[in-house]
Every structure is written in structure tokens, then in C-alpha cells.
Amino acid sequence: MTGSKILVALRIAAPTPRFFRAFTDEIGLWWQADGLFAFTPGPPGRLTFDPKGPEGRLIEEKPDGGRFEIGRILTWEAPPAPGTAGRLALTWRQASFAADQETRVSVAFDPVEDGTRVTVEHLGWDAIPISHAARHHFPDGIFLHRHGSFWRRQLAGLAAVSARR
Amino acid sequence: MDDPFRRPTFGSAVFYEDPFAALDWLEAAFGFERSLVVTDTDGNLAHSEMSFGDGYVMIGPIWTDGVASPRQTGGRNTQTVHVQLKDGIEAHHDRAVKAGAVITRPLERQFYGDLTYCARDPEGHVWSFGQTVAVVGRTEAEAASGLKIDGWFETGPE
Numbered sequence: 219m220t221g222s223k224i225l226v227a228l229r230i231a232a233p234t235p236r237f238f239r240a241f242t243d244e245i246g247l248w249w250q251a252d253g254l255f256a257f258t259p260g261p262p263g264r265l266t267f268d269p270k271g272p273e274g275r276l277i278e279e280k281p282d283g284g285r286f287e288i289g290r291i292l293t294w295e296a297p298p299a300p301g302t303a304g305r306l307a308l309t310w311r312q313a314s315f316a317a318d319q320e321t322r323v324s325v326a327f328d329p330v331e332d333g334t335r336v337t338v339e340h341l342g343w344d345a346i347p348i349s350h351a352a353r354h355h356f357p358d359g360i361f362l363h364r365h366g367s368f369w370r371r372q373l374a375g376l377a378a379v380s381a382r383r
Numbered sequence: 384m385d386d387p388f389r390r391p392t393f394g395s396a397v398f399y400e401d402p403f404a405a406l407d408w409l410e411a412a413f414g415f416e417r418s419l420v421v422t423d424t425d426g427n428l429a430h431s432e433m434s435f436g437d438g439y440v441m442i443g444p445i446w447t448d449g450v451a452s453p454r455q456t457g458g459r460n461t462q463t464v465h466v467q468l469k470d471g472i473e474a475h476h477d478r479a480v481k482a483g484a485v486i487t488r489p490l491e492r493q494f495y496g497d498l499t500y501c502a503r504d505p506e507g508h509v510w511s512f513g514q515t516v517a518v519v520g521r522t523e524a525e526a527a528s529g530l531k532i533d534g535w536f537e538t539g540p541e
Binding site: 221222223224225226227228229230335337343344358359362363366370373374377 | 386387388416417418419420421422423424425426427429430
């Protein structure tokens with residue numbers, strides 16, 4: 219993993235254990251499919267961690283019953299109690315990536331006075347050449363900025379789900 | 384639900400020779416928080432935004448000859464970003480001092496009812512901070528300052 223990195227962070231008014239569960243258990247509720255950064259061709263599916271926990275995978279369940287493995291869990295540290303921190307890390311790939319290509323996502327759930335500060339870091343886009351279909355020929359800075367916006371939309375959806383409960 | 388990444392109508396961009404160091408320092412000294420940081424393949428900062436309250440500021444590199452850090456201009460500032468706090472300005476001031484901020488105007492009560500201070504960061508940018516602590520009427524403000532004031536808002540602490 220070399221230079222490129224996207225960091226997106228947000229405060230959400232929910233304690234860290236609740237928010238970790240929202241991120242992992244309820245990802246199918248808040249994840250918004252994105253045409254520009256689709257995991258697989260065809261109609262988008264529903265995301266789920268399966269199984270949940272350190273041995274788990276992040277899976278896209280397609281409407282036709284197919285399953286695509288987006289990534290493997292590298293770190294699964296659920297916050298044990300309110301006021302404690304949690305960590306989640308996983309590999310991340312789209313179907314168009316070559317077998318030896320992957321990126322990495324890490325998520326920090328840090329307690330702050332009014333809830334949780336969640337920080338998503340997405341590393342490793344250096345491994346995917348600008349000419350690759352997944353990058354849409356965007357120059358490096360533009361691509362990374364667009365991908366940052368993509369993560370912001372996801373966290374905004376997560377914030378909305380967390381706020382309703 | 385409001386967009387949690389909503390940007391207010393105004394936002395400022397501030398330029399640094401070492402923008403990554405600036406992100407760390409602004410977090411430690413002023414409590415600004417990274418909300419978006421884009422690092423390119425060469426490891427350079429491509430874009431960043433920090434949030435504080437309902438405001439935000441962009442922290443950038445010296446990306447063109449048209450921008451400069453005060454470190455490159457003999458310490459001259461061409462703008463100062465003002466940050467209005469709802470509460471806790473004394474603690475904010477102390478945190479900034481502890482992190483190495485140079486206080487260029489001490490924390491003091493202004494005639495218009497705000498507690499304010501100004502601080503210079505490691506590259507020479509000056510930031511000002513204020514918090515309304517008293518409701519001051521126009522007549523009172525004119526008497527205290529010796530100024531004629533138009534457009535006075537009769538506001539106070541929320």
C-alpha cells in the first residue's frame with residue numbers, strides 16, 4: 219500500500235457499540251449503490267457481512283442470487299462498551315480488478331463527547347492503473363476526490379439510519 | 384435528515400508548505416477535525432476539509448504560484464479566518480497555547496460583547512476566535528467605542 223489515500227470522517231450522535239453494529243449488521247439498510255463505483259456489472263445487490271466477525275467477508279448479494287466477495291475482514295474489534303473505541307478493516311475489490319489487485323478500507327469508531335467519530339480510510343488505489351475501467355480514466359486527484367464523495371454519501375446514509383433509532 | 388456533510392455558503396481555503404503537518408496541528412491546537420482528506424498516488428495532499436461546529440475550512444498545499452503560506456511572505460497574512468464559538472473559548476484558548484499557538488491578541492472582552500483572541504499557527508497564518516458573552520445594545524456599543532455604528536444586530540448568547 220503506497221501513497222494514495224482517501225479519508226472521510228463524521229461525527230454521529232450514537233455511542234460506539236451502537237454505531238459499530240449499525241455499520242456491520244445493518245449495512246444492507248444504508249449502503250447506497252453507486253453507478254460510477256459499482257462492484258459488479260448488472261443490477262446492484264445488497265451488502266452484508268457474512269459471517270459477521272473476524273473470519274467474515276463483505277459480500278454483495280445480487281438480485282439473481284449470485285454472491286460477489288468484495289473483501290475479507292482483516293480487523294474486527296467491536297467496541298465492548300460505550301466510551302470505548304472500535305476498529306474494522308477489510309480488503310476491497312471490484313469484479314473488474316485482476317486477481318492480484320485489491321485495495322484496503324479501515325474504519326475507526328472513536329468515542330467523542332456527543333457520540334462517535336467515524337473515520338473511513340481507503341488505501342491502495344495506486345495498485346489500480348488510471349487506465350483501468352474501475353477508475354473511469356479520471357486523473358488521480360479527480361478520481362480520489364470522486365471516491366471521497368462516494369464515501370461521504372455512504373456515511374450520510376449511515377448517519378440517517380443511526381439517527382432514526 | 385440534514386446532510387451531515389452540508390457545506391455552509393462561505394468556506395475558506397488556507398495554504399501551507401506542509402499541509403499534513405497543518406492538519407495535525409490545527410486538530411491539536413484548535414480542535415478542528417478532518418472531514419475529507421484526499422492524498423494522491425505520490426503521497427501529496429490533493430484536497431482536504433476540516434470541520435468545526437457548523438463551519439469548515441479547506442487546508443491545501445502551495446499548489447500554484449498564485450497562493451502562498453505566510454512563511455513564504457515574511458509572515459504577512461492576506462486574510463484571517465474568524466471562528467465563532469458557542470461556548471468554551473477560555474478552554475479553547477488554553478488548548479491552543481498548549482499546542483504552541485502564538486497569541487497575537489490576548490483573550491479579552493470586546494465592546495460589542497464578545498470574548499475574542501487571535502493566534503498564529505506554525506506557518507504564520509493568524510486565526511481569530513470569538514464567543515458572544517453579553518448582549519450589548521447599539522447605544523452602549525457606540526458609547527463604549529466612540530464609533531457610529533450602522534446595521535447593529537441586537538443579538539446575544541444563544
